[in-house]
Each structure stands twice: as C-alpha cells, then as structure tokens.
Amino acid sequence: MAAKDHDDCELNASLNVNSVMSGEGGELEHYKASVDILTLLTQDQSPRIMETEENDLMLDNETEEELEIENIELSPGGILDEETIGRGLSNLGRSANGMHQVYLHLTVPGFQLIDINILQEYTHLQKVELPHNQLTDLSVLSNCPHLLILDVSHNLLDSVLGFEPPKNLQEVDLSYNEIEVMTDLSAHHSLKKLNLSYNKISEIDGLTQCRRLTELNLSHNNIAKIQGLSELPIQHLNLSHNNITKIENIESLKLLRVLDLSGNKVRSLKGLEEHDVLESVDLESNEVIDLIEIKYLQNLRMMRKLNLQHNPIEELPNYRLCILFRLQSLTELDRHKVEVEEKVASKNMFEPPPEVVAARDHAMHVVYSFLQPARILESTLPSKETPYPMLVIVGPQGSGKKDLALKLVEEFSDFFGFGISHTTRIPYSGEVNGVDYHFTTLEKFENDIKLGKFVETHQINGAWYGLQMESIQNVAREGQACVVHMELEGVLTLKNTHFEPRYVLMVPMNKEAHEKRLRDRGIYPENQILDTVKTGDVYSNYNQNHPGFFDMMINSENIQEAYIRLRQLVMNYLGISSLSPSTEVAGETSSRLEAIDHFPPPTTTSTANLITRSWSRPSISETQSIRAQQSSASRGIVEEESLKRRQSAAKDVVVGYIPPLYEQLLEKCPRTAPQTVESQLGLGDDGQRACSAPANNIPVRKGPPRMDSPDSSESNITSSHLSDLDSATDLHADRSPYDTTRAVEPIIGPLDLIEEGYRLSSSTRLNAPRPPSASRPDSQSSQLLNRPGSERHMVLPPIQPVN
C-alpha cells in the first residue's frame, strides 16, 4: 500500500513538473509552488505508522511534514492565494491554443473567499468552481477568455455575470446568491445552461439574445409571471417554487421538453397544448382542480411523465385512471411508474371496447340467472347439430331494422316470429306495446335483470334495451325461428351465449340518406343524429375487421331494395326457389315500401307461394346440407375454430353428463310436471309421457296445436324430465307482466325436489352414471324433428349468404 502511494506521488510530481516546464512566464512560480502541495494532496492524509520492529509506533517523518503543511492557513482573510489554487487545480490538458500542458479546472469550495483577483493570471482555466464562498464580484473572470463552465453558487453575488463575457462561456451556476435583478445577458451568446435558482429574482429579463440557451433554472425565486423567454431554444425550463399563476408566454418555446412548475399557483394547464415535444411536466403542489384541464395535454404525443401530486385534482374519484385514460402515452404519473394493467383498466373503465361491454353484460345476466331456481328451456335448448334458429338483424339506429324484421315476420309468418325486445324508452307514435317493444319502466327493467330474465341488455342514448329469454321462448314454442334486431353490443353479448343465430348486418352506406331518415322521423335531437350517423362507420369497420362475424351485409340506404335482398336471402334459406322475386317483389315494393317506416300489409302473391310450399319435405335436404357446409366454410377461420371449440365444450357438458341426482329425482317425481297435469286432465298423451323420454325423442302429437295451451312444447310433444324440472321450478320465478302464455301448473317447491333428491342420493342407483349417449339419439334427423313445435314446422336450416 505504501509502495503504491509512493508511485502515485512520483507520477503526480512528474506531471506537475511537466506542467511547470511548459508554463508561461509568470505562471512558472505558481505552478512550482503547486507541485508539492498537489503531490501531497493525492496521498492518504492519515498519519501512517511504521510496522518495523525498531520503529514500532513511530510516526513516519513524511507524515509529520504533511501535517505541517496541513497547518498552513489557506487563503487567509478570504483572499484566494496560490496554495489554495494549487490544491484546487485539476484536469491537466492542452491550453486553448494547443501549445501548452496546463491545468484546466479550478475548484475552490468553501474558503470564505471574497477576493479572487489572483485568477487573472490563470488565463487557461476552462472550468472554475467557487461555490460556498462569499464572493460579490466576478469581474476578474474577464481575464479568463477560455472559460466554459462557471459555478459560483452559494455566494453573495447580486448581479448576473457582471464581467466581460468570455466568448465561450456555456454553463453558469449562480444559484443561492443575492441576485434580485436579471441584467442583460445578450453578450453571453454561447450560454447553454443558466442556473439562477434560489435568488430573489422577480422578473425574467435579459435573456432574449441567449440564442443557445437550452436549460434555464429559475426555481425558488419570486417570479409571478412567465415572460422574456420568447423564441429561445429552451428544452429544460425550471420555474418551480415561484408565484406563477398562469402558464403563459411560452408558446414559442417549441423545443421545450421538460417543464417544472411545481410549487406555484397554477390552476389551468392551458398554455401547454402547443408543445409538441414536451415529455415531462411537473406541477406538483399547485392548484389544478379540474380533470378537464388534462385536455391541454391530450395531443402531446411525447408526454411521458406528469406529476400532479398535491393538487386538489388528486382527490377526485378514479383520478389516476382518468388521467391515464386521457394520456395514454404516460409512463410515469405522480412519480409512480404506470403499469400496463392500469392502462387497460383505465380503458375498460372509460371507453370499454364493445367486447368488454358485452362480456360484462353476459356475465351479469349469467350470474343473475344462476341465482334463480334452475330452469332448462327446452324450446331453445342448445344442441350441437341443430342450434335453435334465430335471425338477428344488426345495425345502427335508424337503419330500418325493426321495420324490416316486422315485415319479414309478417310475410313469412309460418316460419318466423318476432322476438320482442324490452325497452325503457317511450313509445314513438304508432308503436304498440307488445308488438314493437315491451315498453317498461327503468325500475321494472332493472328488476328483470336481477331476476336473470335477460339474455342481453344494452343502453342507447339513455334508454335501455334488452332481449329476454322469455321473448325467444315465446317464438320458439310456436315452432318458429326467432327474428330480432339489435345493435352491435347486443350481438356481442349474444355471441357469448349458447345461441347461434345468423346475423344480417344492415348499414345505410350513404350517410346523407341515413341522416335524412333520422331527421325525417323528427324525434331525435341534433347531436344524437350526428352521433348515430357516425356509428355507421363503426359497423362497416367492424365488418371489415372481423370477417365472418356477420353472415351477410345489406346496404339499407334504400329500404325497399334492402327488403328485397333480405327477402331473397330468407327465401333461399327456406328453400323457396320457385318464386321469382326480382321482378315481382321489386314491382310490389316500389309501390308499397315507399316510406321506410311504414310497410303495407303483405301481398297475397308471396304468401300464397309460401303457403303452397310442401311442408313434408325434409327440413334439411341434401342441397341444404351442402349449403350448410358452404355456410360454415364462409365463416372466418378464426370464428370457425372458435365455434368448434364452443360446440365441443358444450357437447361435452350437455351431452355427456346428466346429473344422476336429477335423473333419479325426476324419475321419482314424474307427476309434478305440467305435462302430467295435462294427462291427468286428459289433455295430453298420457301413455307417451308416462315413459317420458329424454328431450330428443320423436314427438308423438300429430294434430294441430291447441289454442288453449300456447306453449306448444308442453302440449305437442313428449317432454323430457328436464322440462319437468323447468316447469316445476319456474313456478316460483317472478312472472313477466307480458307473460300470459303459461298454463296454470301445480305447485311443487324446489325444496321438495331437493329433499327428495337427498333421500334418493342414498340409493345405490345414483352411483351408476347414465351412459353419455343413452338419452340422445345419434341420428341428426331425429334431433331435427324434436324441436318444440317441429311437428308443425320443420326446424329451419342455417341461413345461406346470398351473393
């Protein structure tokens, strides 16, 4: 260790000698004086102890000398002397003219200096650091033409750079001084960084000619107004801890990247909006109160850091998520790193994508329906091979969906029934409760949600819309396919359910026509009309970005033509090819579909054609099954795969497993179901029901549907045990005021069933699970025929897209 120190000492000494040799005239002596001092400074200053036996615990002679030197008073009386300079010199390098080796840096902190005139001889200095002294005058620095960096912080200076400017002075630290007034710094045109923090400045001045100033620190002063900075290339501006109330006069600071205004009295962020490269804004401890202020930062794409800690705005609910939602580019907010999860949460909170809305909607309805007594709805029971046929007409408000749907149902009444949605909006003129919608109150609507009645709900322009399972069931019981209309969000929810409808997208491609249609109705406010017209694009884009999501798209710009296309589609779907629609229907529609919202009664031509079609033909013919395959091929790959997965999952659950508890339980309680009551009353086919087969058995009823029992699933076919359970538990569910269709059924409480189930569960029979396929015939045809009401109408095949 000692040896190394000696080596270092020699090295430093030789360097100093070199510098002395190369010094100029008067500097020679100064450098000479500095040799020993500097050499010693580099050594370990602690007294060293010799470790030899003879000189045990003796102080090294060398150390004594060092201590002696240490006792020399440096810069007595605050006058900078050579010895002090010698200690503070560093960074040997070439002089500005490249001719000499000289020390370029001088650092003399904390010597109570008041006089530094000796520096006039040190003309080579490029960096002078004299912090923590008592300097009041810097005029001597006029003799340092090569000065680049000056640190005179923590002194008693009362003026800014009061000396002849070295032409290259770039960085000046004048913080912690007594400066009250900023003088003209136009001579310091090379100035890049100026620190004037912790002074007594009340007005920004004298900087207009500092055309290279990139960093300005004026924090902890008395500045009340931002000014005098126009057109400067400032990138970092620190005005923290002043009395600033307004962000102003900085529009021209186009290069501003970092702005610190913490500790001021700023209320509004107005004034920041035009700083395209602004990355960081610190507004901690200000008076920002309103979230709306964030709009001034919203277009700043480079914004990465924002600090609004200790502002009233912080108290607002969801403050952080709200800011993150509006400023998606932030990586740090209030000194905390922004996590990806937070960004997603903010998006989902304030602008959830339709998929998220739909997923929430679906989850809500599933949970609420689970809370109700178990119900299995036979008419629309999910089945892999023959999903309950539904047609959903999708599109923005005012695209004529409802009228098209009603017209379709009217014309093809043998095939389709209208799934009537519920809504909390008031009826428009001409609308009939229970025909166009079930008009209901918000309270009732919410109550129905809690009772798990809805399949999907969606809020549009302040009104709620929703489709209840009962509405679909009402159609399904008639053996008809269900036609409904809804917006995209409703579709997304429906896609989460077991239903597999066909979706026809209706979009008025001509915006003017759409707008005119909405205007002509005379019921929508202006802003709603404009918003609705815009949503047309949302639908078109969604269709483009999600190939296969909709089965077909129809331009509903001209409602008559749209109906012709829809009609054609449906006829193809139903296999009614004999009708030549193009001429006939075009002729009809031109006269009868003049007004978009007013369809005349159906013509006899088309109805006659439908009536005379053969019902005995198999519901899925060979050609149709080919079409079905083509249809599935027309789906997008992703959707097809997703469908397969869902189908297989549903099959695993539904086909492969029927809880033995229910099986046993229901076998024990056959007489609780409405069918049994009917048979007791002599209304049903008792013999068939006694051996009540599972849901997929072939129906036995041959006659027409009974008018006194609207639920044809109950009266027309042999019901399964599952439907018995449904009916029994359903008795305790809150009835919809619109539900006038259900027959009075004997009451048996779910508790009775459960008790019976427990009793039976001790039986060994429960241990034998039912073979997965036992109850479900493999034959596709038998399943197709087994839909409720399907002995009257064949179950409809999948819709084929029309080209």
Ligand SMILES: Nc1ncnc2c1ncn2[C@@H]1O[C@H](COP(=O)(O)OP(=O)(O)OP(=O)(O)O)[C@@H](O)[C@H]1O
């Ligand atoms: N159950 C539902 N779920 C989601 N959206 C629905 C539902 N029922 C109706 N809607 C949709 O709500 C929107 C507003 O309904 P409204 O009856 O005011 O429409 P409209 O102006 O008549 O539209 P259109 O002319 O397309 O039928 C329509 O786009 C309609 O399709």
